[in-house]
Amino acid sequence: MTPKLLEIKDLSAGITESGKEIIKHLNLTINSGETHAIMGPNGAGKSTLSYVLTGKPDYTVTGGSMHFCGHDLTALKPEERAALGIFLSMQAPVEIPGVTTQFFLKHAVNAVRKYNNLPELDTAEFLKLLRSKAKEFEVSADMLKREINVGFSGGEKKRLEILQLSLLQPKLAILDEADSGLDIDALKIVANGVNQWHNNDNSLLIITHHLDLLRQIKPDFVHIYADGHIIRTGGMALAEELETSGYKNYLEASI
Amino acid sequence: MSLLKQNTALFGENIPWFEGLREKACTIFARIGLPTAKTEAWKYSYFKEDALNKPQIDSTPHQCDGHCHDESNLPFLAVDIKYCNGKLTHIAHDLPCGVIIRPLYEAIEDGEIKPYLNKSFDMEEFPFAALNTAFLDEGLFIVITAGTVLNMPIYLHYHQHHDVNRLSNIRNIVVVEKGAKATLIEHFDGENDAQYFDNIVNEIYVGTGAILQHYKQQNEAQKAHHVALNSVLIKADGQYNAFIVHGECTLARTESYVRLTQENAAAEINGVYRLEQNGISDITTNIRHLAPHTNSDQLVKGVLDGKAKGVFQGQIHIAPDAQQTTGYQLHRALVLSDEAEVDCKPELEIFADDVKCSHGAASGDLDAEQLFYMQARGIPLQEARQILIEAYLNEVFEKAKDSAVAEWMKDSYL
Ligand SMILES: Nc1ncnc2c1ncn2[C@@H]1O[C@H](COP(=O)(O)OP(=O)(O)OP(=O)(O)O)[C@@H](O)[C@H]1O
Ligand SMILES: [Mg+2]
Numbered sequence: 001m002t003p004k005l006l007e008i009k010d011l012s013a014g015i016t017e018s019g020k021e022i023i024k025h026l027n028l029t030i031n032s033g034e035t036h037a038i039m040g041p042n043g044a045g046k047s048t049l050s051y052v053l054t055g056k057p058d059y060t061v062t063g064g065s066m067h068f069c070g071h072d073l074t075a076l077k078p079e080e081r082a083a084l085g086i087f088l089s090m091q092a093p094v095e096i097p098g099v100t101t102q103f104f105l106k107h108a109v110n111a112v113r114k115y116n117n118l119p120e121l122d123t124a125e126f127l128k129l130l131r132s133k134a135k136e137f138e139v140s141a142d143m144l145k146r147e148i149n150v151g152f153s154g155g156e157k158k159r160l161e162i163l164q165l166s167l168l169q170p171k172l173a174i175l176d177e178a179d180s181g182l183d184i185d186a187l188k189i190v191a192n193g194v195n196q197w198h199n200n201d202n203s204l205l206i207i208t209h210h211l212d213l214l215r216q217i218k219p220d221f222v223h224i225y226a227d228g229h230i231i232r233t234g235g236m237a238l239a240e241e242l243e244t245s246g247y248k249n250y251l252e253a254s255i
Numbered sequence: 256m257s258l259l260k261q262n263t264a265l266f267g268e269n270i271p272w273f274e275g276l277r278e279k280a281c282t283i284f285a286r287i288g289l290p291t292a293k294t295e296a297w298k299y300s301y302f303k304e305d306a307l308n309k310p311q312i313d314s315t316p317h318q319c320d321g322h323c324h325d326e327s328n329l330p331f332l333a334v335d336i337k338y339c340n341g342k343l344t345h346i347a348h349d350l351p352c353g354v355i356i357r358p359l360y361e362a363i364e365d366g367e368i369k370p371y372l373n374k375s376f377d378m379e380e381f382p383f384a385a386l387n388t389a390f391l392d393e394g395l396f397i398v399i400t401a402g403t404v405l406n407m408p409i410y411l412h413y414h415q416h417h418d419v420n421r422l423s424n425i426r427n428i429v430v431v432e433k434g435a436k437a438t439l440i441e442h443f444d445g446e447n448d449a450q451y452f453d454n455i456v457n458e459i460y461v462g463t464g465a466i467l468q469h470y471k472q473q474n475e476a477q478k479a480h481h482v483a484l485n486s487v488l489i490k491a492d493g494q495y496n497a498f499i500v501h502g503e504c505t506l507a508r509t510e511s512y513v514r515l516t517q518e519n520a521a522a523e524i525n526g527v528y529r530l531e532q533n534g535i536s537d538i539t540t541n542i543r544h545l546a547p548h549t550n551s552d553q554l555v556k557g558v559l560d561g562k563a564k565g566v567f568q569g570q571i572h573i574a575p576d577a578q579q580t581t582g583y584q585l586h587r588a589l590v591l592s593d594e595a596e597v598d599c600k601p602e603l604e605i606f607a608d609d610v611k612c613s614h615g616a617a618s619g620d621l622d623a624e625q626l627f628y629m630q631a632r633g634i635p636l637q638e639a640r641q642i643l644i645e646a647y648l649n650e651v652f653e654k655a656k657d658s659a660v661a662e663w664m665k666d667s668y669l
Contacts, residue, residue, distance in 0.1 A: 090628070
């Protein structure tokens with residue numbers, strides 16, 4: 001059995017509507033148990049990569065391939081990818097007026113269970129699970145009753161994303177700026193939540209601009225991402241170096 | 256007009272005042288005829304040529320082997336009344352104290368209906384109400400006597416079988432006397448392939464300080480036509496709250512013609528419609544503020560798919576001396592396919608100066624970001640769409656005053 005969880009080969013993708021290419025000949029392999037970090041300038045296409053992996057219709061794959069646990073991702077709908085175990089914590093979680101957080105989470109958990117031929121949780125079972133997670137991520141009962149993400153603060157939204165990660169127990173978690181807008185305590189809650197979930201059978205892809213989260217989640221690889229692909233790979237030392245020198249040297253070198 | 260030539264024997268032939276009314280109605284209907292695409296009030300939902308040529312006026316006594324005498328199986332207690340194929344087949348035996356419910360023809364025979372029948376509208380303006388008067392063949396006279404507070408709704412269930420393509424002209428007179436409070440539910444349905452035309456007129460008189468909650472669920476058969484006029488007069492401190500739900504049907508129109516005749520009278524009209532095939536839903540309102548300190552509020556939301564069409568026409572009229580009045584109106588629609596269509600015509604006629612009025616209209620599609628967020632959490636697209644549609648319409652259901660009734664309507668609808 002191959003430990004390869006995600007294998008991206010020579011991937012190119014662009015905006016569906018305009019055809020503008022954003023991801024250009026990207027290669028990246030993530031094995032089970034690994035943590036990868038992606039850092040790169042604004043507009044480099046990091047969020048786009050997260051959306052292409054999860055199947056957002058705004059983007060279209062134009063070349064190359066991406067496989068997850070041996071499945072060709074391009075052939076799968078977003079909900080199938082999610083049910084197979086890809087989770088995306090979004091840079092900007094979406095507000096859904098009229099749908100309460102609790103209702104939404106129950107549907108999500110049961111949809112994933114159903115896809116995987118597991119019995120759906122009834123309300124009592126689900127609430128028990130949800131309450132324990134809510135406590136862990138310091139999400140109040142009031143927040144669970146409110147409409148999902150509507151009027152939540154930036155930090156509250158991010159905590160709720162990680163609560164969802166913990167509820168859904170995916171195989172691959174893509175965290176797109178999960179650390180932005182978090183206060184020091186919230187960052188700890190998020191990092192602890194991620195670390196608790198993380199084990200040798202699942203993997204992380206962390207997109208970030210800051211070292212704080214990386215210091216707590218300790219990546220195995222740090223990639224510098226510019227103009228739609230990875231231009232340099234290293235370890236935590238590369239991230240530390242970036243913090244002092246910025247992207248300038250690497251961007252010039254890659255031209 | 257072929258309709259007028261139908262050979263019918265309707266009740267009331269030997270009651271001169273009533274015969275006179277029928278004749279007058281015939282004359283008016285023969286002159287104004289059916290609305291066409293050029294009739295302003297009907298321009299979005301006019302009838303195809305043959306919609307009214309085929310249905311027949313059925314004056315034979317009711318006969319069918321259906322379950323038309325059974326009690327309803329509502330999840331709450333109610334005063335059960337049933338119309339089957341346009342004929343009254345069941346009226347609850349034990350009526351609550353202070354409630355009078357009689358077949359209309361009885362009240363016509365003894366003349367008790369005289370102060371109310373055709374006293375709330377002008378037939379010249381309502382072709383279908385003229386038709387309803389000309390061929391009136393069934394109905395109820397409902398009185399909630401002064402001060403009576405009903406603790407259960409009155410439930411009118413209208414059901415149609417598929418035996419004959421009939422035109423049912425039904426008139427209900429509802430009088431809620433001074434200080435009385437009542438809830439009326441109207442529920443229309445028909446067998447799958449049934450073809451018929453329901454032409455309903457309700458004349459509703461809300462007395463001083465009285466309150467009527469009027470719920471209506473239209474779930475007629477796909478091939479059916481449904482036209483209803485709710486003609487409402489409200490006295491001082493009286494309240495009329497309508498909640499209208501339209502489902503599939505060839506054409507369904509509910510027109511609320513509401514007059515706030517005295518101070519502090521209030522009306523609220525909420526409505527939802529959801530069509531996925533090729534039917535037309537028309538919710539038309541005309542709220543007339545005729546006295547100071549009167550209030551009205553309307554919220555109508557629709558969801559259209561397939562080749563369906565939604566119509567909302569909302570008129571708010573504020574008379575010159577209706578000062579310190581508020582009139583709000585909002586219509587929104589989700590249009591989910593390219594072939595679906597929504598027509599919205601708000602009309603404000605304000606002749607007083609110290610008033611607060613607003614109207615709004617918007618239509619759009621489901622939010623792609625919201626759909627993707629749900630899919631990214633494993634929720635299949637179809638389920639995600641359904642969740643968003645329910646959330647969209649829920650805003651209206653939440654405004655219903657009676658949560659048990661609202662829950663029942665929602666369950667049989669969403
Ligand atoms: N749907 C879209 N329509 C138009 N342009 C888009 C769309 N999505 C992304 N882009 C453009 O593609 C480029 C990459 O965007 P992306 O959000 O992936 O960047 P990013 O690396 O995540 O940046 P940041 O660090 O600021 O989050 C940007 O120039 C952006 O404006
Ligand atoms: Mg981004």
